[in-house]
Amino acid sequence: MIKWFAAILGYFFLRYPGAILGFFVGSFIDNVSSNKGGGNTVFSDITRQKVSPADFELNLLSLCSIVIKADGKISQTEMDYVRQYFVSTYGKEKANAIFRTFNDVNKKHEISAQRICNFLNQRTRYEVRLQLIHFLFGIAKADGHVSNPEVAKIKEIAGYLRISATDFESIKAMFISSSDNAYKILEISKSASDDAVKKAYRAMAKKYHPDKVITENEAIKKGAEEKFKRVQKAYEDIQKERGIN
Known part of the structure; x- marks a missing residue:
């Protein structure tokens, strides 16, 4: 199926963020292919006409574009990060077609993040949307720094x-260093008691454990594994800081 092929390609080029987004896109394409009735999409609402390539691909690229332009400047490194993902997922020819269509639509219509997200909310699980936020932070971090405007937009x-x-603050802490990063990843305050720290660790470890996060979806599972490692590292850092056994 398309979703597994896309996930494998995505993982090869961008590791787990690519695998997540590859499966994400591939699953959508599979669903669209099996849906004979078609249906309205975000870009159809905006342009009132059929667009090609698939609307979903344009919606995904639109969110990437919004993040890249968030700080008022276009980072070539961030653009290359996105282009590499699309080329690895769709192939160079189709990726170029997606970018051309996106540019044509973007010249005529303002991109609405809210409409795009409403479209995705109806078609994806919460765990997948978490991975999408992780991917957007990856784009922002591609040039080595996540700016305040980028954080605000994400x-x-x-x-x-x-x-x-x-959940947002937890993912953010994985990309932006601060003195209380470990606490943010565990979704607790620095003033939390040792017992609260242990409880938070158990809860987060359970939340992101590969066996607990959509086990039939290997791409999502890879993302959960990475977050699980981050949670473990955060707890180990707090253990060392506090001398918790």
């Missing part, structure tokens, strides 16, 4: 995708 998108504030 936070806005996360809100539209109905991502909880604590």
